[in-house]
Amino acid sequence: MTRIHRCLVVLMFVALAGVCVERIAAESDKSTRISDPKAHRRVGAKRYPYRTKSDYVLKELDLKPGDTAVDIGAGDGFWTEKMARVVGAEGAVHAAEVSQKMVDRLKKKYASTPQIKPYLCKTDSTGLGPDSCDVVFFSQAYHHLTKGKRVDYLKGLRTVVKPTGRVVIIEKYTENGMGAGTHGTLLSRLISQAEQAGWVPVRVELMTGTYHYIAILAQKDLFPPEPKPKPRKRTKTPTTKPAAKSAGK
Numbered sequence: 001m002t003r004i005h006r007c008l009v010v011l012m013f014v015a016l017a018g019v020c021v022e023r024i025a026a027e028s029d030k031s032t033r034i035s036d037p038k039a040h041r042r043v044g045a046k047r048y049p050y051r052t053k054s055d056y057v058l059k060e061l062d063l064k065p066g067d068t069a070v071d072i073g074a075g076d077g078f079w080t081e082k083m084a085r086v087v088g089a090e091g092a093v094h095a096a097e098v099s100q101k102m103v104d105r106l107k108k109k110y111a112s113t114p115q116i117k118p119y120l121c122k123t124d125s126t127g128l129g130p131d132s133c134d135v136v137f138f139s140q141a142y143h144h145l146t147k148g149k150r151v152d153y154l155k156g157l158r159t160v161v162k163p164t165g166r167v168v169i170i171e172k173y174t175e176n177g178m179g180a181g182t183h184g185t186l187l188s189r190l191i192s193q194a195e196q197a198g199w200v201p202v203r204v205e206l207m208t209g210t211y212h213y214i215a216i217l218a219q220k221d222l223f224p225p226e227p228k229p230k231p232r233k234r235t236k237t238p239t240t241k242p243a244a245k246s247a248g249k
């Protein structure tokens with residue numbers, strides 16, 4: 001084996017290792033065995049029970065220092081602030097709000113945190129540029145998007161989110177009458193809308209102790225379709241000669 005061949009083999013191993021590391025780890029590391037039936041009952045804060053699960057949510061978001069996220073419907077900035085701590089000064093968290101009053105409050109509250117960038121967004125898009133975000137986050141905000149326009153909104157996010165970026169949605173789980181009121185989105189409807197828009201659900205979990213689920217979506221292009229099997233070559237079946245008619249019938 002020449003030196004060039006040896007180098008080529010090493011390069012192939014490095015490339016293969018890279019591919020393995022880059023693969024999306026979609027499997028949750030916890031068992032789904034229900035050992036405590038009470039564990040799924042709602043606990044904590046009355047209005048925002050999902051906020052008691054912030055460590056878990058941040059783990060799922062898996063942001064890194066320097067990342068850029070947008071918190072759509074940031075409200076009082078609860079999640080914006082938590083994400084800003086993780087991405088640090090070299091990253092950014094856009095806090096998108098349709099209410100000017102909210103934007104003004106956020107600007108005042110986070111005046112000394114430059115990575116938090118509150119802004120007034122439109123109801124039908126983030127208004128952010130192509131490939132500008134690693135994560136687009138909605139917490140109790142997806143159901144506020146205009147009915148009938150949600151697939152278009154999600155389609156638009158495919159440009160805003162980097163090719164390997166994700167959309168993370170926390171919504172109330174309203175299937176089987178489990179979530180009261182209208183402030184939620186049927187999980188089945190969300191998944192259908194996401195898939196129509198070109199997203200793939202890489203992880204969907206009920207958030208124990210809340211009435212909410214978390215859905216993590218990745219770009220469909222990361223999951224190329226299974227190649228069609230090659231059509232089998234037809235083997236010619238030998239033609240059998242018709243038996244000669246017996247004479248004298």
Ligand SMILES: C[S@@+](CC[C@H](N)C(=O)[O-])C[C@H]1O[C@@H](n2cnc3c(N)ncnc32)[C@H](O)[C@@H]1O
Nearest residue numbers: 072073074075096097098099123139140141144
């Ligand atoms: C229920 S609050 C959620 C606040 C916060 N994300 C949380 O989880 O606690 C919904 C927020 O979404 C905002 N909102 C409604 N429609 C929106 C849209 N199309 N784009 C961005 N924000 C929107 C509202 O002004 C409101 O502050």
